[in-house]
Amino acid sequence: MARAGALRLLAGVRDGLSLADQAGALKALPPADQARAGRLAADVLRHQARADAVIRAYVSRKPSPPVADVLRLAVVEMLDGGGAPHGVVDAAVSLTRSLGKKGQAASGMVNAVLRKVAGHKGWADLPPQPMPHWLREPVAAAYGEDAARAIEAAHGAGAPLDLTPKPGVSVEGADVLPTGSLRIHGPAQVSALPGFATGDWWVQDAAAALPVRLLDPRPDERIADLCAAPGGKTLQLASAGAQVTAVDISPARLRRVAENLRRCKLSAELVAADALDWRPTAPLDAILLDAPCSATGTIRRHPDLPFLRDGSGIPALIDVQARLIDHALSLLPPGGRMVYAVCSLLPDEGEAQVAAALARHPGLVVETPDLPGTEPSWITPEGGLRTRPDCWPGRGGMDGFFMARLHKAGRGG
Numbered sequence: 001m002a003r004a005g006a007l008r009l010l011a012g013v014r015d016g017l018s019l020a021d022q023a024g025a026l027k028a029l030p031p032a033d034q035a036r037a038g039r040l041a042a043d044v045l046r047h048q049a050r051a052d053a054v055i056r057a058y059v060s061r062k063p064s065p066p067v068a069d070v071l072r073l074a075v076v077e078m079l080d081g082g083g084a085p086h087g088v089v090d091a092a093v094s095l096t097r098s099l100g101k102k103g104q105a106a107s108g109m110v111n112a113v114l115r116k117v118a119g120h121k122g123w124a125d126l127p128p129q130p131m132p133h134w135l136r137e138p139v140a141a142a143y144g145e146d147a148a149r150a151i152e153a154a155h156g157a158g159a160p161l162d163l164t165p166k167p168g169v170s171v172e173g174a175d176v177l178p179t180g181s182l183r184i185h186g187p188a189q190v191s192a193l194p195g196f197a198t199g200d201w202w203v204q205d206a207a208a209a210l211p212v213r214l215l216d217p218r219p220d221e222r223i224a225d226l227c228a229a230p231g232g233k234t235l236q237l238a239s240a241g242a243q244v245t246a247v248d249i250s251p252a253r254l255r256r257v258a259e260n261l262r263r264c265k266l267s268a269e270l271v272a273a274d275a276l277d278w279r280p281t282a283p284l285d286a287i288l289l290d291a292p293c294s295a296t297g298t299i300r301r302h303p304d305l306p307f308l309r310d311g312s313g314i315p316a317l318i319d320v321q322a323r324l325i326d327h328a329l330s331l332l333p334p335g336g337r338m339v340y341a342v343c344s345l346l347p348d349e350g351e352a353q354v355a356a357a358l359a360r361h362p363g364l365v366v367e368t369p370d371l372p373g374t375e376p377s378w379i380t381p382e383g384g385l386r387t388r389p390d391c392w393p394g395r396g397g398m399d400g401f402f403m404a405r406l407h408k409a410g411r412g413g
């Protein structure tokens with residue numbers, strides 16, 4: 001059932017739906033099968049190019065898209081997941097037969113091809129899934145060819161589960177990362193982990209937890225979290241004792257912030273508004289601007305992203321990021337501080353945005369980070385912090401983020 005569910009999710013991705021958009025599509029399946037279907041579909045997307053290279057070696061004609069998905073799923077299960085060939089091949093043959101007349105006709109070919117694939121050698125030596133051109137070119141130009149390959153390898157490895165704990169909380173079996181996040185390796189059901197029901201922690205990639213650490217919120221400070229949903233950073237700010245106003249343009253996504261706050265017994269003022277129009281009712285001490293972006297730093301967790309985007313939306317994102325930076329700075333009193341962050345690998349959305357903001361705003365300065373657990377090589381020439389999926393290779397990587405702490409000249413300099 002999980003395999004049929006995975007094929008349905010893969011067909012949805014080919015029709016332009018993200019895996020997250022399809023969260024409700026498998027609700028007829030038991031929860032464990034839904035979770036396995038999601039994992040299998042993500043694994044196929046992470047290794048599609050490698051699976052296709054193996055399949056090409058054994059087929060004489062290109063299979064139709066649904067049959068190609070059945071073959072890819074079986075290849076990835078056997079060669080990457082170590083699935084027992086007999087069970088995987090039998091399941092693939094029945095899934096092919098269930099595809100109607102064309103499936104019936106293809107089932108013999110699927111059986112023959114997969115029996116050969118079962119003995120295939122050299123899977124581990126195949127190059128990882130390449131990033132699409134619109135992403136690979138700027139990534140290789142910014143960080144070099146070796147780094148681009150290392151990032152692709154990290155995308156293929158997927159992501160562990162990271163948690164941000166409330167102060168003093170530990171979770172049995174989790175590694176404590178140098179920056180303070182907790183990391184769980186291997187599949188885990190989040191709601192079954194100790195401390196979930198009591199709201200002792202929330203799910204947040206180790207890199208995603210850094211912008212708030214960089215902002216360094218203090219008790220009772222008035223802080224605006226612009227672009228707040230689903231709220232990982234709102235929870236960090238509230239947990240530090242700040243008076244938080246969380247603004248997001250999406251009322252539906254803001255409901256997730258409310259749920260997360262309730263579970264963690266934390267509070268914040270929630271405002272559904274375009275941050276470009278929003279103004280605070282009392283002076284702010286600080287702003288967190290976690291701007292909408294290409295999300296290209298999160299491909300480890302969202303392997304469907306490269307299949308759903310073509311890069312054409314990036315200029316519009318860059319434009320809105322610059323307008324959000326200018327508006328946020330206009331809300332900040334002299335002497336105030338702001339962290340600008342994006343979960344993007346593209347310097348145009350990160351490093352270049354900060355350089356352009358410094359040129360547009362005389363008196364604005366970047367405060368170079370000195371965050372416990374981060375590495376000096378992550379600091380960029382303009383004083384920001386750049387994380388990439390290939391950082392911490394021995395520990396399981398981290399999402400790609402850029403963040404910079406900006407100080408508006410004023411009281412005391």
Ligand SMILES: C[S@@+](CC[C@H](N)C(=O)[O-])C[C@H]1O[C@@H](n2cnc3c(N)ncnc32)[C@H](O)[C@@H]1O
Nearest residue numbers: 227228229230231232233248249274275290292
């Ligand atoms: C990168 S996500 C934020 C993640 C969030 N800060 C967290 O840590 O969980 C970007 C968010 O920006 C919101 N957004 C996009 N454009 C916006 C705008 N003009 N004003 C306010 N929110 C916006 C989206 O709805 C989305 O929730």
